[in-house]
Amino acid sequence: MEEISRPQPTDVSPSSTQQDIEPRRLPMQFTGTASEYFRIWIVNIALSIVTLGIYSAWAKVRTKNYFYKHTVLDGSCFEYHAVPRQILKGRIIVAACLAAVFIAKIYSLQLYAAGLVVLFAISPAIMVMALAFNARNSSYRNVRFAFDGTVKSAYKAYLIGLAVYIFTIGLGFPYFHWRLLKYGISHHRYGNQRFHFHATAKPFFSLYGRALGILIISIVTMFVPMFVLKIVGAEGPLVLVVLTYAIMFLLAGYLKARQANLIFGSISISEEATASMQDTATETPRNEHFLVADQKVGQVIWLLVGNLAGIVATLGLLIPWAKIRTARYRAEHLHVLAHGDLVATRSGTPSRSGLVADAATDLGDIGFDLGI
Amino acid sequence: MNEESLQITGHFFDGLSSRPHRVVVTAGADGLRIAFSDATPAQAERAYAKDQVEIGTRLGNTPRSLSFNDGAKVESADNDTIDRLSAVWGARASTVHRLESNWRVVIGAVALIALLAWSGFVWGVPWAATRVAMALPDKMAEHIGKGTLAALDKLLFEPSTVNSERRKAVEQSFTSLASAYPELSLRLNFRKLGVPNAFALPDGTVVVTDELIEIAKTDDEVLGVLAHEIGHVKHRHALRMTLEASAVGLFSTVAFGDAAQASALFAGLPSFYANAQYSQVKESEADGFAIVLMQRLGLRPAALADILERMTEERGDTEREIPQYFSSHPSTQSRMARLRAASAGGSAR
Numbered sequence: 001m002e003e004i005s006r007p008q009p010t011d012v013s014p015s016s017t018q019q020d021i022e023p024r025r026l027p028m029q030f031t032g033t034a035s036e037y038f039r040i041w042i043v044n045i046a047l048s049i050v051t052l053g054i055y056s057a058w059a060k061v062r063t064k065n066y067f068y069k070h071t072v073l074d075g076s077c078f079e080y081h082a083v084p085r086q087i088l089k090g091r092i093i094v095a096a097c098l099a100a101v102f103i104a105k106i107y108s109l110q111l112y113a114a115g116l117v118v119l120f121a122i123s124p125a126i127m128v129m130a131l132a133f134n135a136r137n138s139s140y141r142n143v144r145f146a147f148d149g150t151v152k153s154a155y156k157a158y159l160i161g162l163a164v165y166i167f168t169i170g171l172g173f174p175y176f177h178w179r180l181l182k183y184g185i186s187h188h189r190y191g192n193q194r195f196h197f198h199a200t201a202k203p204f205f206s207l208y209g210r211a212l213g214i215l216i217i218s219i220v221t222m223f224v225p226m227f228v229l230k231i232v233g234a235e236g237p238l239v240l241v242v243l244t245y246a247i248m249f250l251l252a253g254y255l256k257a258r259q260a261n262l263i264f265g266s267i268s269i270s271e272e273a274t275a276s277m278q279d280t281a282t283e284t285p286r287n288e289h290f291l292v293a294d295q296k297v298g299q300v301i302w303l304l305v306g307n308l309a310g311i312v313a314t315l316g317l318l319i320p321w322a323k324i325r326t327a328r329y330r331a332e333h334l335h336v337l338a339h340g341d342l343v344a345t346r347s348g349t350p351s352r353s354g355l356v357a358d359a360a361t362d363l364g365d366i367g368f369d370l371g372i
Numbered sequence: 373m374n375e376e377s378l379q380i381t382g383h384f385f386d387g388l389s390s391r392p393h394r395v396v397v398t399a400g401a402d403g404l405r406i407a408f409s410d411a412t413p414a415q416a417e418r419a420y421a422k423d424q425v426e427i428g429t430r431l432g433n434t435p436r437s438l439s440f441n442d443g444a445k446v447e448s449a450d451n452d453t454i455d456r457l458s459a460v461w462g463a464r465a466s467t468v469h470r471l472e473s474n475w476r477v478v479i480g481a482v483a484l485i486a487l488l489a490w491s492g493f494v495w496g497v498p499w500a501a502t503r504v505a506m507a508l509p510d511k512m513a514e515h516i517g518k519g520t521l522a523a524l525d526k527l528l529f530e531p532s533t534v535n536s537e538r539r540k541a542v543e544q545s546f547t548s549l550a551s552a553y554p555e556l557s558l559r560l561n562f563r564k565l566g567v568p569n570a571f572a573l574p575d576g577t578v579v580v581t582d583e584l585i586e587i588a589k590t591d592d593e594v595l596g597v598l599a600h601e602i603g604h605v606k607h608r609h610a611l612r613m614t615l616e617a618s619a620v621g622l623f624s625t626v627a628f629g630d631a632a633q634a635s636a637l638f639a640g641l642p643s644f645y646a647n648a649q650y651s652q653v654k655e656s657e658a659d660g661f662a663i664v665l666m667q668r669l670g671l672r673p674a675a676l677a678d679i680l681e682r683m684t685e686e687r688g689d690t691e692r693e694i695p696q697y698f699s700s701h702p703s704t705q706s707r708m709a710r711l712r713a714a715s716a717g718g719s720a721r
Contacts, residue, residue, distance in 0.1 A: 142385030
């Protein structure tokens with residue numbers, strides 16, 4: 001087992017009040033290894049099978065924690081605190097809902113359609129619950145994250161974005177995506193620090209526009225080798241499959257890398273302005289820390305191709321390896337530019353509790369797992 | 373502190389702020405003391421009794437927390453010392469971590485999963501789908517059948533143009549076969565498709581295309597195809613296919629969907645492959661049914677083989693290009709061989 005040296009936290013002196021000094025570049029690091037994660041992964045699956053799925057809730061927490069705890073920023077790791085028993089409860093509820101929709105599909109298409117409409121209609125609420133559940137169960141340096149968006153504001157963001165999307169016959173998708181991101185990110189907190197999303201919709205339009213351009217150009221140029229091969233007489237479905245995959249990887253790599261750079265690069269975090277602080281705001285500028293991502297399209301394509309090749313060639317045995325190298329790439333191309341102290345204090349807001357809220361948030365959590 | 377004292381270096385977080393404090397934890401049999409290296413006079417040292425400390429479970433080599441009852445904690449990557457402390461305090465070591473650290477268990481898990489996945493695909497899913505399909509009420513099958521025929525009429529089929537005389541003959545032979553199975557409420561429909569083919573829907577509707585009737589040289593050949601299709605209805609193949617496809621789709625989503633996103637591109641393939649396998653089993657089941665039925669009526673199952681052969685030739689090139697393992701039908705060669713053997717030997721097997 002290779003030993004990974006873990007960076008030590010930079011000791012912040014409690015009295016450092018100097019501002020506007022050189023920003024510190026704090027790299028995100030990932031210290032997990034494929035061989036370690038493989039064993040956790042395979043035991044998770046085996047125990048989930050042996051316990052007829054019950055263990056899967058524990059497996060989920062273990063997996064999530066594995067990736068959280070191996071993600072290191074400034075010498076400290078992230079932590080995930082969800083209680084498996086709650087997740088199990090949520091999974092049972094979701095399984096029952098999905099079973100109901102599936103059975104409805106067999107009995108009557110109208111009933112099935114109604115079920116889908118209901119699922120669609122409640123999806124913003126589920127999204128809010130999932131974000132809140134995930135945030136309040138995540139911590140860094142013993143201070144929890146939080147999500148304070150309301151269901152009402154989620155519907156507003158979702159419906160406005162969706163309206164633009166539909167009325168522009170899909171051309172407004174970048175706006176829709178931007179709107180949801182802005183909503184989701186800017187309602188996150190870390191202790192008393194607020195997340196901000198600085199991007200406007202414009203760079204999203206140019207990103208998706210370029211992706212569309214790449215798609216069109218590559219489809220057009222795809223016909224050239226097809227014609228050549230047809231003349232040679234070597235035309236066959238295999239060539240088409242290979243070229244289709246090539247285009248998909250090109251597009252996926254471009255989108256993933258550029259999206260990560262744009263989205264992460266637009267996030268900052270700073271102490272939340274309170275009434276008492278606003279009086280003194282002119283005196284001491286707030287410390288604002290920025291995320292910076294620098295993923296490269298070519299490297300991401302290579303990452304995706306390698307993952308797929310490895311997984312297919314080993315019938316899935318390399319799935320853990322693929323997940324580890326993806327997490328490592330993401331972390332290694334992400335850092336924080338810290339201006340001044342990076343210290344959050346616990347915010348006074350008590351976390352919501354109650355059985356219904358918990359079951360519902362777990363419902364949202366699993367919903368994202370299954371890609372609803 | 374006695375001689376059993378253990379030293380753990382790590383970082384202390386008070387839970388009120390995210391400020392890290394480098395600390396050395398000295399733990400004994402009854403509790404622990406925390407010494408701050410960035411000591412401010414107020415908190416140069418803290419002490420907790422054993423029952424005020426919760427030791428986090430081990431997860432690989434990830435850093436672990438010693439959480440205290442006042443909301444503070446110490447985070448440390450010194451897993452081995454924390455394990456020893458856990459043992460000194462009489463806490464149970466994590467069973468899951470022991471399993472994960474044992475390569476023999478890991479290899480056993482791989483073998484178990486491979487075995488279960490394989491037998492699940494080959495036996496489990498078809499078995500469960502059969503049980504469910506047979507248990508589903510007829511009304512449901514009726515519903516699905518009606519919807520499917522309406523959809524196919526819109527998308528693919530055109531009205532039949534077979535002359536009424538020929539049509540009557542085919543209908544007559546169908547009735548002679550169907551009369552033995554009143555519970556299946558079998559009905560025959562004629563449609564034009566452009567390709568010789570026949571279909572069976574879950575509600576007992578059998579569709580033959582004009583082209584199939586044209587390509588048939590004898591009435592027995594059409595009878596053979598109809599018997600084969602009745603076999604599909606009898607065994608509820610359409611329902612079973614739907615159920616199997618759903619099950620495999622769900623499993624592969626759960627298995628691969630969570631994995632690296634790249635594999636999402638690939639998630640459809642196991643379902644495709646599995647469905648092709650399942651459909652081969654169904655074709656030979658329907659063939660077996662047709663053999664028994666034809667023999668009971670004193671017909672030669674070889675007639676079905678003859679028309680099969682002609683249908684394959686008709687479809688021709690497109691099918692030959694697809695490798696065997698991707699084809700949804702069992703090799704037509706082996707099906708024909710079985711049907712002809714049944715005619716010669718007189719056995720269904």
